[in-house]
Amino acid sequence: xxxxxxxxxxxxxxxxxxxxxxxxxxxxxxxxxxxxxxxxxxxxxxxxxxxxxxxxxxxxxxxxxxxxxxxxxxxxxxxxxxxxxxxxxxxxxxxxxxxxxxxxxxxxxxxxxxxxxxxxxxxxxxxxxxxxxxxxxxxxxxxxxxxxxxxxxxxxxxxxxxxxxxxxxxxxxxxxxxxxxxxxxxxxxxxxxxxxxxxxxxxxxxxxxxxxxxxx
Numbered sequence: 001x002x003x004x005x006x007x008x009x010x011x012x013x014x015x016x017x018x019x020x021x022x023x024x025x026x027x028x029x030x031x032x033x034x035x036x037x038x039x040x041x042x043x044x045x046x047x048x049x050x051x052x053x054x055x056x057x058x059x060x061x062x063x064x065x066x067x068x069x070x071x072x073x074x075x076x077x078x079x080x081x082x083x084x085x086x087x088x089x090x091x092x093x094x095x096x097x098x099x100x101x102x103x104x105x106x107x108x109x110x111x112x113x114x115x116x117x118x119x120x121x122x123x124x125x126x127x128x129x130x131x132x133x134x135x136x137x138x139x140x141x142x143x144x145x146x147x148x149x150x151x152x153x154x155x156x157x158x159x160x161x162x163x164x165x166x167x168x169x170x171x172x173x174x175x176x177x178x179x180x181x182x183x184x185x186x187x188x189x190x191x192x193x194x195x196x197x198x199x200x201x202x203x204x205x206x207x208x209x210x211x212x213x214x215x216x
Contacts, residue, residue: 027140031147031165032131038170044071044197047188054183067190074110075202089204096204105206107214130163146173169193 051064066080074092079085087098090110097106130138130151135158139150145168151161164174169191177184206212 024138024140027147028131028138028149031140031149035165035170041194042072043194045069045191045193046195046197047191049186049188051184051186054185056181056183069197069201071197071199071202075199077201087204089202091202091204096206098204098207098210102211103207103209104211105204105213107212109215130161136161 046069053062065082069077076090078088136151149163159179162176163172
């Protein structure tokens with residue numbers, strides 16, 4: 001999985017045929033093929049996200065909120081509000097992580113984005129590929145304007161994944177990823193597809209007197 005391939009985030013509006021009467025396997029196959037077709041039409045996008053992390057052992061909850069703008073294939077501007085302000089900018093070659101409260105900048109390779117986003121936000125980038133996951137039982141339920149796809153591991157080592165896919169926007173508007181330790185729920189809001197995006201936002205200008213750390 002390469003999270004920097006941002007084009008996997010968004011899908012378009014059209015729902016062409018009814019899936020009533022399809023088997024589970026046929027319905028899931030149709031949904032995933034539709035996601036793959038529609039995401040190819042996306043060049044730019046933006047959304048707000050809200051992510052809640054529950055630690056099962058302590059019932060402690062952590063909340064992460066922010067917004068993302070992107071341009072395919074590898075440009076990203078992310079602004080985190082909670083748990084603390086942070087700006088992340090990628091021009092496809094390097095990534096800047098800026099902490100405005102401390103005026104600190106860390107410069108790293110684009111590979112760091114994959115580690116940062118992880119599986120949870122990463123699902124928005126490769127949702128159409130879940131059909132390729134092995135050792136998972138896949139179930140789909142139609143709920144009004146959405147499809148809900150549940151992936152249950154057939155072995156004891158996997159994580160359980162639930163994707164809620166909008167029939168209107170054709171993207172996973174909600175995900176839940178859980179294992180024996182944590183439950184991570186993520187929701188997208190205020191989605192805009194193919195907006196005008198100024199390329200300047202994908203180049204970070206280091207503030208005056210900022211403390212800079214650069215990875216080799």
